[in-house]
Amino acid sequence: MADKQQLLIGAAINYEKVASDSKYKSIVKSEFNMVTVENDMKFTSIHPARKQYDFNKADVVVNFALMNNLRVQGHTLVWHNRIPDWLLRGHYSKEEMKRILKDHIQTIVRHYKNKVYAWDVVNEAFNDDGSLRDSIWLRTIGSEYIGLSFQWAHEADPKALLFLNDFGIEGLSDKSTAVYRLISSLKMQGIPVNGVGFQMHYSISKEFNADNVKRNMKRYRDIGVEVHFSEVDIAVPGNDPNMETDIQGDLYFKLLNTCLNSKGTCTAFIVWGVTDKYSWLPKEKSPLIFDQRFRKKEAYEALVDALKQ
Ligand code: XIL
Numbered sequence: 255m256a257d258k259q260q261l262l263i264g265a266a267i268n269y270e271k272v273a274s275d276s277k278y279k280s281i282v283k284s285e286f287n288m289v290t291v292e293n294d295m296k297f298t299s300i301h302p303a304r305k306q307y308d309f310n311k312a313d314v315v316v317n318f319a320l321m322n323n324l325r326v327q328g329h330t331l332v333w334h335n336r337i338p339d340w341l342l343r344g345h346y347s348k349e350e351m352k353r354i355l356k357d358h359i360q361t362i363v364r365h366y367k368n369k370v371y372a373w374d375v376v377n378e379a380f381n382d383d384g385s386l387r388d389s390i391w392l393r394t395i396g397s398e399y400i401g402l403s404f405q406w407a408h409e410a411d412p413k414a415l416l417f418l419n420d421f422g423i424e425g426l427s428d429k430s431t432a433v434y435r436l437i438s439s440l441k442m443q444g445i446p447v448n449g450v451g452f453q454m455h456y457s458i459s460k461e462f463n464a465d466n467v468k469r470n471m472k473r474y475r476d477i478g479v480e481v482h483f484s485e486v487d488i489a490v491p492g493n494d495p496n497m498e499t500d501i502q503g504d505l506y507f508k509l510l511n512t513c514l515n516s517k518g519t520c521t522a523f524i525v526w527g528v529t530d531k532y533s534w535l536p537k538e539k540s541p542l543i544f545d546q547r548f549r550k551k552e553a554y555e556a557l558v559d560a561l562k563q
Contacts, residue, residue: 384432
């Protein structure tokens, strides 16, 4: 159904489960047409020492995806989190940090050239007030690290789509406007930014303002930037999840519907995990569309309903 709507419907997946759980794999193969690499490409995993890259786990995930005709979203090249000690304690100068980051980005992007369809190049670079978030990259290189990262990634694989990803930027707010302004100014300088990822880690009590999100997507459409709903999950905080699965389903429906209403701009809807059993959130929050026993939930049916319309 997603293929017919020209929509990518993805799930974040991990090496550990791909390597060990055949039921998990068969759901990924049959229910999605895209995956995001949830953890195995993060800095500590893939670049454990200055001169050492470890592609083993991410390769398994990427090869599994490609063998099954699933597009791959690489996640993530530049982030304030998951920075290894060798880098944190290295006391590198600005020039050295630029060399390290360029090498990091280009070694990884080259390794996955023609395999990774889209990259989350820069992740969570902003604060709520729209200022740039403190990170080792901002502190040592300065704000230019963002534009440089996109340029370096583009040099390494000119065909890969390049995304900036963050949370709390789907509606209209100081943060989302700062992100929008940065992306449009990078584009005006000729720096290739193809897309923006709205994470959308929600809970069922979240007030979702579809109109706001639509207006935000419209300004991206106007500058030729596509949107992914990149890390969707909806936590159920209550004690009795059964009572609340319909609310969760309704919200999943609204989110996908909002994406589909901006066709051509909103090109992917990605859930942050496959089953509640392996979600990054505590199991009892049951945030995903398959339950702990891998059964389809109301949330799953809600997505089907949205795709049918
Ligand atoms: C999370 C993973 O889901 C967890 O398994 C891991 O322990 C920590 O990172 N925003 C992001 C993701 O961009 O990379 C994070 O993923 C969730 C929040």
